[in-house]
Amino acid sequence: MLLIPCPWCGPRDETEFTCGGEAHIVTPRAPEDLDDEAWGEFLYLRTNPKGRCAERWVHTHGCRRWFNVLRDTVTERILTVYEVGARPPQAGDD
Amino acid sequence: MSGERTAIVERGSRTSIVVRGDARDVRFVRAMAAATGLEPPVAPGTTAHHLLDAVLWLGPDEWLVVSETQPGHALASRMQQALQGLHAAVIDVSDARVVYAVTGAHARDVLAKGCALDLHPRAFSLGQCASSLLAEVPVLIHQRSAEPCFELYVARSVGEYVRAWLRAAVREHLHASGGSSP
Numbered sequence: 491m492l493l494i495p496c497p498w499c500g501p502r503d504e505t506e507f508t509c510g511g512e513a514h515i516v517t518p519r520a521p522e523d524l525d526d527e528a529w530g531e532f533l534y535l536r537t538n539p540k541g542r543c544a545e546r547w548v549h550t551h552g553c554r555r556w557f558n559v560l561r562d563t564v565t566e567r568i569l570t571v572y573e574v575g576a577r578p579p580q581a582g583d584d
Numbered sequence: 585m586s587g588e589r590t591a592i593v594e595r596g597s598r599t600s601i602v603v604r605g606d607a608r609d610v611r612f613v614r615a616m617a618a619a620t621g622l623e624p625p626v627a628p629g630t631t632a633h634h635l636l637d638a639v640l641w642l643g644p645d646e647w648l649v650v651s652e653t654q655p656g657h658a659l660a661s662r663m664q665q666a667l668q669g670l671h672a673a674v675i676d677v678s679d680a681r682v683v684y685a686v687t688g689a690h691a692r693d694v695l696a697k698g699c700a701l702d703l704h705p706r707a708f709s710l711g712q713c714a715s716s717l718l719a720e721v722p723v724l725i726h727q728r729s730a731e732p733c734f735e736l737y738v739a740r741s742v743g744e745y746v747r748a749w750l751r752a753a754v755r756e757h758l759h760a761s762g763g764s765s766p
């Protein structure tokens with residue numbers, strides 16, 4: 491069980507949250523201009539890193555707000571949380 | 585801890601209005617104060633109350649206005665009028681939820697069986713509220729008094745389930761002599 495620090499509510503159990511997948515995926519402005527390969531890449535291809543991973547989470551059963559989480563997929567340590575729209579903290583920032 | 589007997593009290597439905605808006609906008613705060621007599625609290629998990637009315641923090645731009653004296657439609661339309669022209673939303677959810685109260689010396693022990701929130705007085709004090717899970721269903725918990733008394737707002741559709749769960753959870757404490765038993 492992860493203990494996730496919601497930026498508003500503080501640390502809460504993982505069961506209160508829903509993970510929205512990798513963060514910072516930009517929706518194409520004109521999807522109709524993309525070929526199948528580029529569209530497929532947007533829809534399905536993720537970096538899936540071993541180590542630091544920026545993810546979107548929502549506090550479903552708490553304040554219902556979305557935010558970003560920088561999580562280490564090896565150690566399960568949560569390195570930081572930051573607001574939607576902010577740039578991901580760079581390596582070494584923690 | 586007091587020696588107050590631990591009990592589950594059904595409080596039925598209650599006037600509950602969800603309001604969304606920007607607490608940094610002074611016009612929103614003024615309109616809320618005019619319509620409800622209360623300003624929306626900005627600190628997470630806090631409440632503001634006046635007699636039997638209260639505003640509970642649900643999120644950074646979302647609150648629940650509850651009242652034991654005013655009908656939902658009257659309060660909601662008064663709020664709607666006051667907030668007209670502002671970027672805000674008012675939704676009457678009075679019929680969506682039921683309220684249970686868990687009171688007495690072992691109230692925290694009862695809730696701890698199904699809720700991961702730290703309800704110890706040093707972490708969760710009088711007047712605080714929190715949305716979380718109780719027995720795996722969504723719940724809004726509000727500490728109404730230091731007795732302690734915790735009020736639980738749950739969806740009406742799971743009200744019977746929560747009631748049965750609370751009844752089972754409180755059973756071992758019903759005949760206990762308060763906080764002094766070993």
Ligand SMILES: [Zn+2]
Nearest residue numbers: 496499549553
């Ligand atoms: Zn939260």
